[in-house]
Amino acid sequence: MTTYLMAVLSPNLIFLIIGLTTFASIAYFVMISYIITQMDKRYFVRRNIIHKKMLYKRIINKKELEHKAADDVRGSSSKKLLKNSLGYVVSVLKIFVGLCLLLCGIAMLVLPGQGLLTILIGLSLLPFPGKNKLEQKLLSLKSVRASLNWIRAKANKDAFIFD
Structure with a gap:
């Protein structure tokens, strides 16, 4: 008994699709697992702290840039x-x-x-x-x-x- 899929596609193509899908799923899981294990354990906590530090640095950098621009008139x-x-x-x-x-x-x-x-x-x-x-x-x-x-x-x- 043949199914519609086997009638439209050759068995070799179906086997290739299944193999590629399996390989892609395994590679994806390995990649995601690697990314998650390389993240810092405080990654989801640090965001608010980092955001506040970035705002503070922007204020300081803006002041430094104003002083530097006054001293340095050369192009980039x-x-x-x-x-x-x-x-x-x-x-x-x-x-x-x-x-x-x-x-x-x-x-x-x-x-x-x-x-x-x-x-x-x-x-x-x-x-x-x-x-x-x-x-x-x-x-x-x-x-x-x-x-x-x-x-x-x-x-x-x-x-x-x-x-």
Whole structure:
């Protein structure tokens, strides 16, 4: 008895699709596990502290820039231009990867995979207003916290500390 899928696709193509899907799922799980185990255990707590420090540094840097501009009237050097260009490229790549992970995570809500964890990682890479609130809402789910800490426990890492 043949099914519709076997009538439309050859058995070799079906086997190839199953093999590639299995390989992609394993590679994805390994990649996500590696990212989660490399994160600092205080990653989700540090955000508010880092944000306050960044605001303080911006105020100080603004004052330093005003003094430096008064002393230095030369144009920007090629090193500064290269550094800024590289920063833009990295930002664009970070946003692209974040969008891809977000879309894959949404698809994994109905397909096999770790959808909520993928959405969380994708959101952490994207810059948008309300990002911290949305991340905290996802982190308030017991299943997400348990999954994150389970992966860290398997790698003999300390559990995440949450707000």
